[in-house]
Amino acid sequence: MYPEHPGHAPAQRAVEVHQPTPLPPAVAVPAPVVPVQPNAVPTVASIVLPDGRVVTGYAINPAQPEPVTAKPPVSRAAVNVALGGVGFLAVCGGLILLTSFIAALTAFITQLITLAAVIFGGWIVVQIFSTSGHQGGTTVNIRKATFKRNHFHG
Template sequence: MYPEPVRHAPAERAVTPYQPTPLPPAVVHPAPVVPVQPGTVPAVASVVLPDGRIVTGYAIDHPQPAPLATPPAVSRAAVNVALGGVGFLAVCGGLLLLTSFIAALTAFVSQLIILAAVVFGGWVAVQVLGAGGHKGGTTVNIRRAVIKRNHFHG
């Protein structure tokens, strides 16, 4: 690929100077003037090239990378576990209210059944033991009866 370099003794080494190729002069177009707020004029920088030319221009501010996102103080898993616990407590509270409601409803229904039994039982007792109506037997009209010598003849 490359030819083998010739090795000389240290005293015989040839020094080959390299000269940069000069560039043709550039055509300078006047730059448009952009109004700039006072106090925000960028700093002017000058650079001296090896051939003695001076290049002057505005310093360029390099864009700063976006700051890295800081990790949250609490891990996502811990937040999920806490939210799950809160949800579980809410469900348990609802289930406790549901069981209380079922117990109250059961007590109410049992009281209605007892009330119906008492009312129906009282009605039956009045029908059976009541004094109303004919039960059979003989009806005696006391006004027409004749009582002789303390003896009743009906």
């Protein structure tokens, strides 16, 4: 139990008893009434169970799916326009590739012509600015009327 204080006699403890407070009974709330259109009032049906009880209620009709409307056939003109668009896209893609190929080929030929001009022009420049001495080949001495081949006279 509880420890006693020194110098005090044990005291009598009072026992408290708590009684639960009863709750008032719940008041039944009536269910809300849903207004029904007069032309759509369902019929009331009664069923007698095997033990003799009678159950009365509204008959529930299964929900009917909405009828599927037939799709109108696609017009021939729409099909032709769509196919023409696909063909046009295919042609445009081919024309882009062809244009790119022609541009690349033109650039390649231009580079070859430029390279040939640089090489040939360089050869001409070397021929012009090189020393004018004999560099082999046929030598013609007009004064002595002698012809010497592949002989260097220096």
